[in-house]
Amino acid sequence: MSNIQDKVVVITGASSGIGEATAKELVSKGAKLVLAARREDRLKKLQDKIKSSGGQAIYKVTDVTSRQQMEELAEYALKEFGKIDVLVNNAGIMPQAFLAENKVGEWDKMVDVNIKGVLYAIAAIVPSMRERKSGHVINLSSVAGHNIFPGGTVYCGTKFAVKAISEGLRQEEAMSGTNIRVTNVSPGAVTSELVETTTDPTMKAGLDEFYKVAIDADRIARAIAFAIEQPSDVAINEMIIRPTVQVG
Numbered sequence: 001m002s003n004i005q006d007k008v009v010v011i012t013g014a015s016s017g018i019g020e021a022t023a024k025e026l027v028s029k030g031a032k033l034v035l036a037a038r039r040e041d042r043l044k045k046l047q048d049k050i051k052s053s054g055g056q057a058i059y060k061v062t063d064v065t066s067r068q069q070m071e072e073l074a075e076y077a078l079k080e081f082g083k084i085d086v087l088v089n090n091a092g093i094m095p096q097a098f099l100a101e102n103k104v105g106e107w108d109k110m111v112d113v114n115i116k117g118v119l120y121a122i123a124a125i126v127p128s129m130r131e132r133k134s135g136h137v138i139n140l141s142s143v144a145g146h147n148i149f150p151g152g153t154v155y156c157g158t159k160f161a162v163k164a165i166s167e168g169l170r171q172e173e174a175m176s177g178t179n180i181r182v183t184n185v186s187p188g189a190v191t192s193e194l195v196e197t198t199t200d201p202t203m204k205a206g207l208d209e210f211y212k213v214a215i216d217a218d219r220i221a222r223a224i225a226f227a228i229e230q231p232s233d234v235a236i237n238e239m240i241i242r243p244t245v246q247v248g
Contacts, residue, residue: 003229005030008081010073012064012121013091015042017192018140021217022088025225027055034077034084035059037091064091064117067124074124086136086228087125089118089162096151096207097200106199107154114158118165126169126180134232135180138224139166143188143240147248151203159186170237181235183227188242189214215243 009026013019015037023033027050035043035057043059050057058080062073077084092114095106118139129135144152145159166184173180191214198204220241227236 002029003231004225006032007085007228008032008034008077008083009086009088009228010034010036010077010084010121010125011088011090012036012062012117014046014059015039017090017194018187018190018217018220019088019090020046021221022090022224023050023057025218025221026228027053027057029225029229031086032081033057034073034081036062036064036073038063064120065112067120070117070120070124074128077125078128083132084125084128084135086138087121088224089121089137089139091117092140092142092158092194093197094155094194095197095199096155096203097198098151098203099153101200103200110154110158114155115161115165118162122165122169129180130173130176130178133177133179135178136183136228137166137169137180138183138185138227141166141184141186143186143242143246143248145184145186146240149248151200151206167237170235179232181227181232183224183236184238185220185224185227186238186240187220188240188246190217190220191215192217213243213245 009031011019014023014035040061047057047059060073060076062069097103139162141162142159144156145163148156163184170182189211195207
């Protein structure tokens with residue numbers, strides 16, 4: 001039996017990309033899934049696919065920028081399954097443009113989704129893990145959380161923040177003896193809808209060219225599964241995963 005078998009996993013941003021791929025990978029190893037995203041049609045389709053293959057999955061339409069909705073998601077998961085073993089903090093957006101373009105609305109959205117969404121999920125779910133003295137928080141940062149590039153300044157800032165939040169949470173839970181593991185996953189170019197959130201035409205053209213080397217999202221899903229299935233006394237704290245041919 002896998003160490004993933006029967007674990008209850010909450011996945012944000014589960015309707016596409018890395019979130020969807022992770023759901024498929026983990027349910028194949030016996031996880032029970034709580035799928036969260038804004039697009040109900042996508043969630044329902046994924047749930048139906050999982051159920052038709054014999055897996056267990058429930059979903060709740062959730063906007064990670066709403067603390068109340070994140071709390072309701074946690075309550076729903078606990079009501080249906082009685083526990084939450086793993087949180088995969090995956091929801092994120094990546095609109096890119098030079099700071100001089102003053103796309104302040106996009107900055108606000110990135111901060112709300114990429115940073116506050118991660119924090120709201122931690123606030124809603126980690127307390128139940130602390131009560132059980134068991135759990136695993138997996139945050140999706142990015143290679144952009146390690147390297148800064150022109151046009152990606154605010155996005156990089158949000159992903160540096162996710163990396164810092166992950167390490168801070170890891171240290172705090174290690175000191176507290178709660179047995180909560182924390183993993184920060186930093187993907188490079190991965191096939192997903194992230195690129196489509198960029199509205200600046202020049203940046204979008206550059207991203208489209210760069211993402212020609214992108215790897216499939218299931219590569220990241222397998223890495224996430226690897227982190228979860230380690231023995232409980234082992235924590236994979238940091239993973240940077242690029243296409244072999246990606247330079248930056």
